[in-house]
Amino acid sequence: MATKPGGDKITRYIVIGMVVFVVAIGVVFSLVSSKSSGSAAAPSSxxxxxxxxxxxxxxxxxxxxxxxxxxxxxxxxxxxxxxxxxxxxxxxxxxxxxxxxxxxxxxxxxxxxxxxxxxxxxxxxxxxxxxxxxxxxxxxxxxxxxxxxxxxxxxxxxxxxxxxxxxxxxxxxxxxxxxxxxxxxxxxxxxxxxxxxxxxxxxxxxxxxxxxxxxxxxxxxx
Missing domain, CATH: 3.40.30.10 (Glutaredoxin)
Structure with missing residues (x-):
C-alpha cells in the first residue's frame, strides 16, 4: 500500500502528542487531589x-x-x-x-x-x-x-x-x-x-x- 512521504513521522508525532497530553492530565489530577483547604467546614468530630x-x-x-x-x-x-x-x-x-x-x-x-x-x-x-x-x-x-x-x-x-x-x-x-x-x-x-x-x-x-x-x-x- 502506498503511503504519503513523511506519513510515519506525522503518525509518530500524533502518538507522542497524545502521550504527553495523557501524562499532563495525570499530573494535573495528582496536583488537584493533593491539595487541601485549611478553611473547609467539618463536623466537630x-x-x-x-x-x-x-x-x-x-x-x-x-x-x-x-x-x-x-x-x-x-x-x-x-x-x-x-x-x-x-x-x-x-x-x-x-x-x-x-x-x-x-x-x-x-x-x-x-x-x-x-x-x-x-x-x-x-x-x-x-x-x-x-x-x-x-x-x-x-x-x-x-x-x-x-x-x-x-x-x-x-x-x-x-x-x-x-x-x-x-x-x-x-x-x-x-x-x-x-x-x-x-x-x-x-x-x-x-x-x-x-x-x-x-x-x-x-x-x-x-x-x-x-x-x-x-x-x-x-x-x-x-
Missing part, C-alpha cells in the same frame, strides 16, 4: 491531625487505634461492613478502641455526595446509623443516581434525620471541601484501594484479616 478523619473515642488511651479508609460506593467496602461493621461499632460504643473513619471518594460524584451527607449526619449524632444504612442499601451500579440529593435525604429519613438543617447541609454540599481534604490526605499516604485498615499505624493483612471476622478481631485486639 473531625481531626486534622488524624487525616481529617471522623474520630470516635478521641481521648481514649492505652487502646488500639483503628483507621478505616472506605468509599460508600465500594462493593468490597460493603462486604467488609456486612462482616465487621457491627464489631467496629462495638469497639466504639464499648470504648475498646479509638476508631477513625476516612471517607474517600475514589469512585465518583456520588461518593462525594454520600460522604458529605454522612458528615451532615454526624452533626446530629447519626453518623453510625447513616453509615450502616448506606452500605446496606448500596447500589449494584456505581454513580447510578441512588446517592444524589433525594436519595440521600430518603436515607437520612430512614434513620431519623428529618431536620431542615440536615436537608440544607446535604443539598448545599456543606462539607464538600472536607471530603476533598480527606481525599488529599489519602493521596499523600498512598491509600489507593478501599477498604484499607490500619491498626496502630500499621496496615493489617487484607488477604487474611479483612474478611475473616475472628482474624480481624485478633488483628485489632491481639
Amino acid at each position: 473531625v481531626s486534622k491531625a488524624d487525616g481529617y478523619g471522623m474520630v470516635f473515642n478521641a481521648d481514649l488511651k492505652g487502646k488500639p487505634v483503628v483507621d478505616v479508609w472506605e468509599d460508600f460506593q465500594c462493593p468490597v467496602c460493603s462486604r467488609f461492613e456486612a462482616l465487621n461493621g457491627a464489631y467496629v461499632q462495638q469497639l466504639i460504643t464499648e470504648k475498646k478502641a479509638k476508631v477513625i473513619v476516612h471517607l474517600l471518594s475514589f469512585i465518583g460524584p456520588e461518593s462525594i455526595l454520600a460522604a458529605n451527607a454522612a458528615a451532615c449526619a454526624a452533626d446530629e449524632n447519626k453518623f453510625l446509623a447513616f453509615h450502616s444504612y448506606l452500605y446496606a442499601h448500596q447500589s449494584p451500579t456505581e454513580n447510578s443516581g441512588l446517592w444524589t440529593g433525594a436519595g440521600l435525604l430518603k436515607a437520612g429519613a430512614a434513620v431519623g434525620l428529618t431536620s431542615s438543617e440536615f436537608a440544607a447541609c446535604v443539598t448545599s454540599g456543606n462539607y464538600s471541601d472536607w471530603v476533598t481534604n480527606v481525599a488529599a490526605d489519602g493521596a499523600k499516604k498512598n491509600i489507593n484501594s478501599t477498604p484499607t485498615i490500619f491498626v496502630n499505624g500499621k496496615e493489617i493483612d487484607r488477604n487474611t484479616a479483612y474478611f475473616d471476622a475472628a482474624a480481624f478481631a485478633k488483628a485489632v485486639e491481639g
Whole structure:
C-alpha cells in the first residue's frame, strides 16, 4: 500500500502528542487531589491531625487505634461492613478502641455526595446509623443516581434525620471541601484501594484479616 512521504513521522508525532497530553492530565489530577483547604467546614468530630478523619473515642488511651479508609460506593467496602461493621461499632460504643473513619471518594460524584451527607449526619449524632444504612442499601451500579440529593435525604429519613438543617447541609454540599481534604490526605499516604485498615499505624493483612471476622478481631485486639 502506498503511503504519503513523511506519513510515519506525522503518525509518530500524533502518538507522542497524545502521550504527553495523557501524562499532563495525570499530573494535573495528582496536583488537584493533593491539595487541601485549611478553611473547609467539618463536623466537630473531625481531626486534622488524624487525616481529617471522623474520630470516635478521641481521648481514649492505652487502646488500639483503628483507621478505616472506605468509599460508600465500594462493593468490597460493603462486604467488609456486612462482616465487621457491627464489631467496629462495638469497639466504639464499648470504648475498646479509638476508631477513625476516612471517607474517600475514589469512585465518583456520588461518593462525594454520600460522604458529605454522612458528615451532615454526624452533626446530629447519626453518623453510625447513616453509615450502616448506606452500605446496606448500596447500589449494584456505581454513580447510578441512588446517592444524589433525594436519595440521600430518603436515607437520612430512614434513620431519623428529618431536620431542615440536615436537608440544607446535604443539598448545599456543606462539607464538600472536607471530603476533598480527606481525599488529599489519602493521596499523600498512598491509600489507593478501599477498604484499607490500619491498626496502630500499621496496615493489617487484607488477604487474611479483612474478611475473616475472628482474624480481624485478633488483628485489632491481639
